């Protein structure tokens with residue numbers, strides 16, 4: 001009983017003082033209003049059904065008594081036509097119905113009906129949203145009328161053809177053939193963005209995220225081990241990262257109040273109401289009992305990797321590793337756009353990229369974890385996801401440090417279509433990995449081999465199907481071994497019709513880009529090295545994956561990123 005009360009009290013704290021006073025009467029008003037509408041809807045539906053029943057009976061009676069042509073038959077035809085037209089109207093989409101409300105009324109009755117329904121439409125559109133704007137600090141009404149929830153309805157709109165080598169048929173069927181219990185991808189109000197001026201992002205992000213009150217633990221996730229884990233573990237552990245580490249990384253909770261104030265005053269417009277709201281949220285985040293305990297979050301992620309309901313895999317680790325890689329893979333070093341900073345993957349514009357199909361599993365688990373640890377930025381969480389999963393599947397410890405910040409809206413979402421295409425060759429791989437991400441051949445081979453030693457392809461997502469190694473949930477150098485030792489020939493995936501490479505007994509598969517790891521002489525050199533020396537491969541993979549996580553992350557001396565380019 002305490003949990004809902006705490007959640008409710010937490011919710012009240014997110015409201016402005018005025019909002020708190022007005023909340024109860026408003027809530028009552030809204031509930032009664034919704035009940036009224038529901039009752040009206042039920043009555044109308046009942047009347048409609050009654051009328052159509054009478055209508056049907058009238059038709060039957062008419063059919064049985066009608067023997068000759070004439071007025072009766074004409075009348076009957078009219079009735080049938082009216083019924084068909086009514087039925088076809090009933091199957092119209094909601095958008096068409098709304099559109100129809102604004103057509104010129106054809107009769108006085110039509111006029112009255114349209115005015116009645118239009119009032120309801122405007123009521124929903126403006127009054128409810130206006131109340132949300134006034135009384136809830138975390139919501140901004142978008143006057144363009146682009147309600148974000150509408151985007152959510154179809155998180156995977158029909159993608160453009162041929163951009164990631166995904167088969168069209170597979171694309172069309174991928175959602176209807178899901179055979180496991182996927183959490184729906186839901187954008188929260190926070191994800192939707194606040195349309196704030198960029199200069200105000202700074203004061204918010206220096207401390208981490210706008211937070212929601214912590215919510216009860218979701219039963220879908222495996223329970224955390226009760227072993228207490230030290231806060232300092234991550235921060236103090238020697239980082240094997242080849243990247244220059246900042247002089248001293250201070251977590252927000254380690255800053256003195258003076259430092260906090262100084263950071264808060266970064267905003268030139270600090271009297272702005274949004275600024276005040278952000279500071280209030282910041283304070284609340286800091287009060288969270290787990291604040292700054294990144295090791296706990298890492299452990300939480302590791303503990304949720306085994307998910308028997310995620311079939312056929314039963315383990316979401318590979319999905320998580322791919323999700324993190326895709327968060328970073330949009331980076332373009334020339335323009336400085338993309339990359340994991342900003343947590344832009346939480347916006348539909350980026351997440352709906354064709355190449356991200358199937359990644360809603362990892363995202364929805366990470367989003368649930370964010371509800372438990374609302375103080376962590378999405379950018380940090382989404383990168384930590386892959387890192388924890390690699391460790392959880394027996395891989396190396398990838399250097400990771402916190403401090404990434406989130407964009408408040410989707411303005412910084414990079415142009416899409418930058419993810420690698422599985423059917424292309426080494427030129428394309430170098431275009432993506434070397435030219436855009438700034439990685440060398442050795443890092444490319446380590447990354448692709450490390451990623452694809454785990455998990456597999458799913459016909460319902462990409463059109464490709466199968467696993468790369470015999471042990472897809474164990475991080476090792478098997479990818480390089482099988483690539484070099486097995487004989488590969490091209491074949492067709494029965495479910496989707498796309499071409500991929502199979503080994504002799506068709507138990508394993510390779511993408512065209514994977515085959516480039518032995519076709520291209522420079523890539524092959526590293527494939528052979530990594531096949532022989534697993535320890536070296538682990539080191540190179542950890543370093544290269546760690547590098548991905550820092551692309552586009554510009555940190556200050558204290559390790560905290562303040563701006564996103």
Ligand code: HEM
Nearest residue numbers: 318319322325420421422447451455456457458461462513
């Ligand atoms: C040329 C570059 C790459 C291409 C074309 C590529 C393409 C793909 C494709 C088509 C899938 C199958 C998705 C599905 O059907 O579920 C996949 C899966 C995967 N990729 Fe890559 N990938 C590339 C590089 C990488 C890198 C660098 C990593 C990470 C370091 C990675 C990690 C993964 C993982 C772990 C999976 C398995 C996902 C799962 O089992 O759910 N990939 N990749």
